[in-house]
Amino acid sequence: MSKFYKKITPKLQKFIEAQKIFFVATAPTSGRINLSPKGMDSFRVIDSNRVLWLNVTGSGNETAAHLLENQRITIMFCSFEGAPNILRLYGSGKEIKDRDKNWNALLEHFPKTPGTRQIFDITIKSAQTSCGMSVPYFDYKGERDELNNWASKQGKEGIKKYWEKNNQTSVDGLPTNLFT
Numbered sequence: 001m002s003k004f005y006k007k008i009t010p011k012l013q014k015f016i017e018a019q020k021i022f023f024v025a026t027a028p029t030s031g032r033i034n035l036s037p038k039g040m041d042s043f044r045v046i047d048s049n050r051v052l053w054l055n056v057t058g059s060g061n062e063t064a065a066h067l068l069e070n071q072r073i074t075i076m077f078c079s080f081e082g083a084p085n086i087l088r089l090y091g092s093g094k095e096i097k098d099r100d101k102n103w104n105a106l107l108e109h110f111p112k113t114p115g116t117r118q119i120f121d122i123t124i125k126s127a128q129t130s131c132g133m134s135v136p137y138f139d140y141k142g143e144r145d146e147l148n149n150w151a152s153k154q155g156k157e158g159i160k161k162y163w164e165k166n167n168q169t170s171v172d173g174l175p176t177n178l179f180t
Helices: 010-018 062-070 103-107 146-166
Strands: 003-005 022-026 034-038 043-047 050-056 072-078 086-096 116-130
Touching: 010 043, 010 086, 022 062, 034 062, 062 072, 062 086, 062 116, 072 116, 103 116
Parallel strands: none
Antiparallel strands: 003 116, 022 034, 022 072, 043 050, 050 116, 072 086, 086 116
16 A cells, blocks of 8 residues: 655655665656656755755756756655565755855765766655565666766766757757756
């Protein structure tokens, strides 16, 4: 049975902190829904109704475009080991860029990561757990190094050129406002 919460409880926070992967879903008013797996050490619970997600350079920037339009975001965690569980966090998010006044304070929550693009500051409106009994077991073998290696090789200027070419609009043509 699923259960709803108005906040992230200490038990839910402990579950979040134990997970190695999470999934982010956003959608524009019309157009494609975006659902992406995320990893690395990039998620922090700040308090019972606020989380931060450090986003690194990727092939697109869908989350930024969708949040600009409607702020809706869902984050899902699944237990791939131990007791079965699925946790969804429903909320509204905003993008924080390196030129925003609170950037440095928020960035301190995360390890230095090459290719860091933005931080998403998310207000949690509700959380939901469900059984997760059909989610298979998987063994965690470690993080992949390819993205960090690529970003380090590009350097700041190379990353900026990549953003200019690939991250200014969503796949549906919505602006990401990456440079504004």
